Amino acid sequence: MSNQNDTEKPSGKQEYNITVYTENQIGLLNRIAIIFTRRKINIHSLNTSPSEIESIHRFNIVVQETEDVVRKLSRQIEKQVEVLKVYFNTNEDVIWQELALYKVPTDIIAEKASVERLLRENGARVVVIRKDYTVFETTGHREETDALIKILQPFGLIEFVRSARVAIIKDSDGFNRKLREFEKAEPGEEVAKNEYLNNGQKIFTM
Amino acid sequence: METEQKELSNPAGVETIEVSGSVALLEALITEGTDVIFGYPGGAIMPIYDALYDYKEKLNHILVRHEQGGIHAGQGFARTSGKVGVVFATSGPGATNLVTGLADAMIDSTPLICITGQVFAHLLGTDAFQETDVINITTPVTKWNYQITDATEIPEIISKAFYIARSGRPGPVLIDITKNAQIQKFDYSGYTPCNHIRSYRPKPLIRKEYIIQAAELINQAKKPFIIWGQGVILGEAEQEFKTFVEKSGIPSAWTILGAGAIPTDHPLNVGMLGMHGNYGPNVLTNECDVLIAIGMRFDDRVTGRLDKYAKQAKVIHLDIDPSEIDKNVQSTVPVWGDCKETIPALTELIKQKEHKEWLQKFRDFDQNEIDAVIHNELHPTSGELTMGEVIHQLNVLTKGEAVIVTDVGQHQMVACRYAKLNNTRSNITSGGLGTMGFALPAAIGAKFGAPNRTVVAIIGDGGFQMTLQELGTIMQSGIDVKIMILNNRFLGMVRQWQELFNEHRYSFVDIASPDFVAVAAAYGIKGRSISEREDITTALQEMLNNKGSFLLEVMVTKENNVFPMVPQGCSVSEIRLK
Numbered sequence: 181m182s183n184q185n186d187t188e189k190p191s192g193k194q195e196y197n198i199t200v201y202t203e204n205q206i207g208l209l210n211r212i213a214i215i216f217t218r219r220k221i222n223i224h225s226l227n228t229s230p231s232e233i234e235s236i237h238r239f240n241i242v243v244q245e246t247e248d249v250v251r252k253l254s255r256q257i258e259k260q261v262e263v264l265k266v267y268f269n270t271n272e273d274v275i276w277q278e279l280a281l282y283k284v285p286t287d288i289i290a291e292k293a294s295v296e297r298l299l300r301e302n303g304a305r306v307v308v309i310r311k312d313y314t315v316f317e318t319t320g321h322r323e324e325t326d327a328l329i330k331i332l333q334p335f336g337l338i339e340f341v342r343s344a345r346v347a348i349i350k351d352s353d354g355f356n357r358k359l360r361e362f363e364k365a366e367p368g369e370e371v372a373k374n375e376y377l378n379n380g381q382k383i384f385t386m
Numbered sequence: 387m388e389t390e391q392k393e394l395s396n397p398a399g400v401e402t403i404e405v406s407g408s409v410a411l412l413e414a415l416i417t418e419g420t421d422v423i424f425g426y427p428g429g430a431i432m433p434i435y436d437a438l439y440d441y442k443e444k445l446n447h448i449l450v451r452h453e454q455g456g457i458h459a460g461q462g463f464a465r466t467s468g469k470v471g472v473v474f475a476t477s478g479p480g481a482t483n484l485v486t487g488l489a490d491a492m493i494d495s496t497p498l499i500c501i502t503g504q505v506f507a508h509l510l511g512t513d514a515f516q517e518t519d520v521i522n523i524t525t526p527v528t529k530w531n532y533q534i535t536d537a538t539e540i541p542e543i544i545s546k547a548f549y550i551a552r553s554g555r556p557g558p559v560l561i562d563i564t565k566n567a568q569i570q571k572f573d574y575s576g577y578t579p580c581n582h583i584r585s586y587r588p589k590p591l592i593r594k595e596y597i598i599q600a601a602e603l604i605n606q607a608k609k610p611f612i613i614w615g616q617g618v619i620l621g622e623a624e625q626e627f628k629t630f631v632e633k634s635g636i637p638s639a640w641t642i643l644g645a646g647a648i649p650t651d652h653p654l655n656v657g658m659l660g661m662h663g664n665y666g667p668n669v670l671t672n673e674c675d676v677l678i679a680i681g682m683r684f685d686d687r688v689t690g691r692l693d694k695y696a697k698q699a700k701v702i703h704l705d706i707d708p709s710e711i712d713k714n715v716q717s718t719v720p721v722w723g724d725c726k727e728t729i730p731a732l733t734e735l736i737k738q739k740e741h742k743e744w745l746q747k748f749r750d751f752d753q754n755e756i757d758a759v760i761h762n763e764l765h766p767t768s769g770e771l772t773m774g775e776v777i778h779q780l781n782v783l784t785k786g787e788a789v790i791v792t793d794v795g796q797h798q799m800v801a802c803r804y805a806k807l808n809n810t811r812s813n814i815t816s817g818g819l820g821t822m823g824f825a826l827p828a829a830i831g832a833k834f835g836a837p838n839r840t841v842v843a844i845i846g847d848g849g850f851q852m853t854l855q856e857l858g859t860i861m862q863s864g865i866d867v868k869i870m871i872l873n874n875r876f877l878g879m880v881r882q883w884q885e886l887f888n889e890h891r892y893s894f895v896d897i898a899s900p901d902f903v904a905v906a907a908a909y910g911i912k913g914r915s916i917s918e919r920e921d922i923t924t925a926l927q928e929m930l931n932n933k934g935s936f937l938l939e940v941m942v943t944k945e946n947n948v949f950p951m952v953p954q955g956c957s958v959s960e961i962r963l964k
Contacts, residue, residue: 203585207521207531214526255709261530261550264585362584 195224196250197274197347200239201231201355203262212239212263215256221245225278227344233359236264242345264362269349276347280325281307282316282332283339289314292335302328313338402573407537407563408437410574411501412445414544417577420472422446422463422834424456428476429516431503433568435474448834448863451855453480455827457487458853461496462831465814466789466839468622470497470551471831477503478516481523481562486821488527488558493818494643495620497556499547507535507564520562529557537570545580554588555707556620590708590722597728600702600719601735603676609744610636611674613659613667613688616643616817617681617705623726624648624810627680630733635740637748639667641682643817646807650786656748660688661952662799665961666751668952671696672959673747680704681725684714685818694957704728758963759949764804770943771919773800773872779922780842780870781806783930788840789814791832793825793849796878799948801844811836823852829867830859840868840930847873847899857909860935868929869911869937871902874944882947906937913937 202208209228216223225242243250250268258266286309289295298304298316303324308315316332318325325342405413411434415423423445427435438447450456453475460471475484481502491498505514521533530550532543543561551559604610612634618627624647631638631648637656640647648655657664659671668690671677677699682688689695692714703710703717704725711720721728763774777800780788786806791814792798798815807813814832816824829843850871860867877895884892903913912932916925916939929936952961 206533207525210522211525218526252709252713255713259707259709261583261586359584365582 192246193244195242195244195271196247197269197271197276197345197349198239198241198243198250198254198257199267199269199347199349200241200257201264201266202237202239203264204235204237205262208260208262209239211260212241212257215253216241216243219249219253221249221253225345227346229346232354233356236355236359240345240347265355265358267349267352269347273351274347274349276321276345277319278322278325278345279317279319279343280328281339281341282318282328282337283313284316284332285336285338286310286312286314288335289332298328298331302331304328402575404571405574406433406437407534407540407567407570407572408434410537410540410572410577411544411563411568412437412441413574414541414577415472416441416444418544418548418579419469420445422448423472423474424448424450424459424463424831425474426450426453426456426476426480427474428478428480428503430477430505430565431474431480431501431563431568433565434501434503434563446834447474448830448859450827450830451858452853453483454486454823455830455853455856455859457484457491457498457500458821458824458827459831459834459856459859460498460500461487461491461494461824462791462814462828462833463835464491464496464498464831465828465835466811466832466841467835468811469835470499470548473498473500475500475502476516477505477520477562478518480516481520482518484560485523485527486819488524488560490816490819490821490824491558492527492529494816495556495616496558497551498558499544499551500558500560502560502562503568504533504562504564506566508566510535510564520560524560527558528560531560531562533562533564534567535564537567537572540567541574541577542580545578546583549580549583550586554586555617589706589724592721592723592728592731594731596719596721597731597735600678600721601732603700603702603719604634604636604678604732604736607676609670609674610634610676610678610741611667611670611699612636612638612678612680613641613671613682614638614644614647614680615641615682617725618644618647619681619810621681621706621725623681623724623729626726626729626733628652630729630736633733633738634736635738635745636678637670637741637745639664641685641688641817642802642813642815644682645802645805645813646810649808650806654745656745657752658803660685661690661954662803662948662950663688663952664752664803665755665950665963666748668950668958668961669751670747672698672957674699676700676702678702678704679715680729681706683707683710686714689714690952690956690958690960694959704732755950755963763800766919771917771922771940772946773797773874773942774804775919776870776872776922776926776940776942777801777804777844779926783923783926784840784842788812788842789832789836791815791825791829791841791843793843793845794820794822794879795846795849796874796882796946796948797844797846797872799879800872803948822846822849825849826853826867826869827856827859829869830856830863830865833865833867841866842868842870844870844872846878847871847875847902848877848897850902851897851899854905857906857911860911861909865935866933867935868932869906869935870929871937871939872942873899873902873939874942874946875899876944878946879948881945885945885947886951887953902937902939911935911937913939915939915941917941
């Protein structure tokens, strides 16, 4: 995975956060993943988690693509039987975080670096301190978690891992009310919305 | 047994009875109106076949000769009957043999339920005998699939499967049932059909605003053009569509899967779209001012080069599948919804009109095409036989009442271009996937789906050899299918491209064939082979009049090309007449 920033690329591609509300069903991950792989589109980050509603799952998918491609992908995802709703947003439209863990040798880090300064300047926390190694944790945007790699590299960084991205949509008012609509045989406008009527609306919805 | 089955069919019954998963499955199929199943038994589906032994009176199981034949038969059945085709296959190779048919049904939106047997649940993932990961193999080519490992799931999952397969944009559904679930007994309380899944919206909500905008565009249009596809047939909106076309007076052309939704000789039917479609519809796509696309998906074989496709036109796109709108062609007015509802809403708002001059333009192009292509193809007086004249004679004899099932290649294009169709659900062909070997098994299913109609399978010498084992299915079931092989002793469409684009370098298109009439005879099917012009009518008559199936081989000229043609990478207006 490259360490690109999220600014818009000349090709019109930029990072999009695709949020998918689904039923909890075996095989659905594959059904969603092949929508990307069939078009040879790389998934930069994928997170599945529970949502605010019991039994409804939520996928957060990050891709670097044009808006047109992301809209078409989103429609294909929303077409899947067990998918309730898909939204896509640029980074500006979401609050997002990634979590990273760093394992470094305790003796070197204690001897050569000011641990206190590291923790303070990078918003890091110590998760474990052992005689042989120490594990730090940070959460933040990509460039923040990347920054600490660079800092720790000279001190013999043993292991690094970053989680998938989780994102909250700024404009969303949650899914509880929409779900009740979905449970009706005849849904209201909110659920069966035609996006063309809502030009200018920041979030995509069918 | 009889009283037991009566109780089983009572969905309101609160009382439960103990049945096996297999019995629950068959009861579900009966409640959903299934009367014919195309299938092939094997180890992992044996409990279902054992249960089927007691259901012989209620469920007509047709033993095919290969699972691919089974699924194509299911497709043919679904396409003529409008019902859901049901197919049984065993695990492993039985299931993988379904993949081509699933892909075909997926891209052509055909409602199917495929039931596959699977190894015992405790053996999943152990590389057991005839175990294959059928769910993952079939995920990209099914609308929905599900693996049942517990018999208690069967009634609910089968009801979901039927609902998903036939609602909205139809498609194939595969249900994989482990052997233990087929055997397992459980307390069965009846079968309730499904009509709602909270995460599934088969029909998008219709918005009046867009109907109004579309009607305004149509009312102002000087040169409007309707292009329609299979959506009109799948939506059972043929009558609504005809009313719309007639009130609007707009020339209308079809994709090959839409053929027959309004009759071939309807005055506003201007012909076929696409690579081998008619001259006028292709050229005038790039001249119309409003393009009204109904239940079609702008396949590349229809549009040719996209960046030169109807750029001057405002596009109104009616489709039930929101992901089709703006997928290939940007719409001006997107009309999401079931065309059974959107078309009448539109008809109400449009003015009664005639577009005489504009329609005449199509007819003028027709005349060019008749002079340059059609006349020579349908009425040759010398030389070897053409495919077109055979289709033409068939039209004369069947008067356009037959169901035409075609395979893939030159004969398919010729048949779709020239076959006269008076009725909907009469043109059964593999459109999106282009599956050679489709026609023979699909024709068997088509006949089961339309038992009172004449079914003629038109097949090339190449495609016939891909699934000819289904002659055994015809022999054993006694089904009446007329088989017409148009034999040009070549893989003709590839040869045509090699002639036109690869400087006559005929690379592996010269295909040898067995004595087809003798092959048919070996299966107890009467046959005849002709190569002379004067024999066409009598031979076709003999085929159509024969009680039961008949194979007619027509030796046609070897190196004939299908024209007009939009060469790949060209715009529809660059269509060639020669």
